[in-house]
Amino acid sequence: MNAAFDRKPNVLIVDDNHENLMALEASLRSENINILKATSGNEALAQLLENECAVTLLDVQMPDMDGFETASLIRQNRKTRNVPIIFVTAINKDEKYVRHGYGLGAVDYLFKPLDPGVVVAKVNAFLEIYRQRQELDMRASELENTNAALCRINSKLEVTLRELRVLNADLENFASIASHDLREPLRNVRSALQILQKKNEATLDAKSRELIRFAMDSTGRMNALICDLLEYARAGTKTFEMQSVDCGRVLDVALENLELAIQEADVQIGRSPLPVLPADPTQLLQLFQNLLSNAVKFRRDEGPAVRVRATDAGEDWVLAFQDNGIGIPDDARHRIFDLFQRLHAGTHIDGTGIGLAVCRRIVERHGGKIWVESKLGEGSTFFVSLPKRAA
Numbered sequence: 001m002n003a004a005f006d007r008k009p010n011v012l013i014v015d016d017n018h019e020n021l022m023a024l025e026a027s028l029r030s031e032n033i034n035i036l037k038a039t040s041g042n043e044a045l046a047q048l049l050e051n052e053c054a055v056t057l058l059d060v061q062m063p064d065m066d067g068f069e070t071a072s073l074i075r076q077n078r079k080t081r082n083v084p085i086i087f088v089t090a091i092n093k094d095e096k097y098v099r100h101g102y103g104l105g106a107v108d109y110l111f112k113p114l115d116p117g118v119v120v121a122k123v124n125a126f127l128e129i130y131r132q133r134q135e136l137d138m139r140a141s142e143l144e145n146t147n148a149a150l151c152r153i154n155s156k157l158e159v160t161l162r163e164l165r166v167l168n169a170d171l172e173n174f175a176s177i178a179s180h181d182l183r184e185p186l187r188n189v190r191s192a193l194q195i196l197q198k199k200n201e202a203t204l205d206a207k208s209r210e211l212i213r214f215a216m217d218s219t220g221r222m223n224a225l226i227c228d229l230l231e232y233a234r235a236g237t238k239t240f241e242m243q244s245v246d247c248g249r250v251l252d253v254a255l256e257n258l259e260l261a262i263q264e265a266d267v268q269i270g271r272s273p274l275p276v277l278p279a280d281p282t283q284l285l286q287l288f289q290n291l292l293s294n295a296v297k298f299r300r301d302e303g304p305a306v307r308v309r310a311t312d313a314g315e316d317w318v319l320a321f322q323d324n325g326i327g328i329p330d331d332a333r334h335r336i337f338d339l340f341q342r343l344h345a346g347t348h349i350d351g352t353g354i355g356l357a358v359c360r361r362i363v364e365r366h367g368g369k370i371w372v373e374s375k376l377g378e379g380s381t382f383f384v385s386l387p388k389r390a391a
């Protein structure tokens with residue numbers, strides 16, 4: 001609450017007659033208001049210019065400047081023009097006077113002899129209006145502050161967005177540099193190792209062979225990491241080419257590409273009809289391939305099987321990639337979609353921990369969601385919801 005709101009409201013009473021002034025003050029006296037007094041129109045104006053008042057009770061019959069003249073000057077000054085005025089008059093309730101008062105923008109009229117109950121009730125009504133106006137002013141200034149803060153945040157966001165665009169462009173540049181410049185020396189190291197091994201086949205001892213194999217494996221892993229990081233960068237920066245894509249066809253191609261791994265592991269593939277939906281075909285293939293290759297990779301020995309199906313969920317299609325593999329512990333179900341999260345690092349199963357992060361990027365850029373349900377030792381189902389209409 002601001003200080004102005006905390007202060008007691010001022011009520012100005014104006015009468016050239018001291019006795020009247022005292023009587024008015026006595027009937028209004030309360031600990032909730034400050035009573036200011038003036039005995040002439042000029043004094044009243046000076047008081048109003050100095051103090052903000054909730055209401056003014058203005059005697060009409062005063063010698064130098066009467067109440068109507070005073071009111072007219074009050075209304076002319078920018079600082080005082082909105083102060084509500086209650087004219088107090090001993091003259092009978094002649095229509096002419098009453099209208100004159102309202103013509104000056106007065107808000108009410110009191111007739112002498114004053115009934116203290118009526119005076120208090122009227123002044124209280126104006127005090128209530130004053131309080132409400134103050135509260136409105138306070139809300140308005142709070143709104144203004146909030147608005148200004150929002151504008152500041154907005155312009156900061158715009159700057160961040162511009163910076164992000166630059167960063168994205170940098171990332172895309174990095175992606176192409178990485179693909180050419182990083183993989184090229186890696187290929188050279190690999191060929192050099194192969195030549196070294198071939199040339200010295202007869203003389204190499206077991207330890208040296210082991211070292212060369214270790215170096216070859218490392219270059220292979222580094223190559224896989226670069227490729228996957230490239231995929232990750234592309235999934236975030238590449239412009240999507242949205243078109244109507246037959247998911248059944250995408251599944252055919254993904255299975256063809258993984259044919260060797262599927263045959264080697266003897267994985268049974270089951271499938272239900274899949275929908276046609278708006279997507280970037282290359283990115284959708286990447287998504288299917290990542291999920292299917294994981295389903296094959298993280299299998300159990302007995303009868304590995306993978307099933308792909310789709311369900312109509314109103315505005316979305318939900319695709320499900322179900323396996324009967326090793327499963328995922330509950331506490332890891334969310335983090336496996338982050339970069340470099342590998343639950344089976346250190347086992348014979350290879351990987352980079354990037355595949356599911358790529359999946360999440362692809363799905364989110366399509367306006368969809370990805371999540372997994374799983375039971376350790378029984379299998380996992382990865383769900384992908386994709387909108388039926390392109391965003």
Ligand code: ADP
Binds near residue numbers: 295323326327343344
């Ligand atoms: P990568 O497969 O290269 O290790 P991913 O990002 O594709 O990386 O997967 C992250 C981790 O999530 C994997 O290392 C694995 O521990 C777990 N995971 C992914 N898919 C499955 C699955 N179908 N069954 C069991 N675990 C899985």
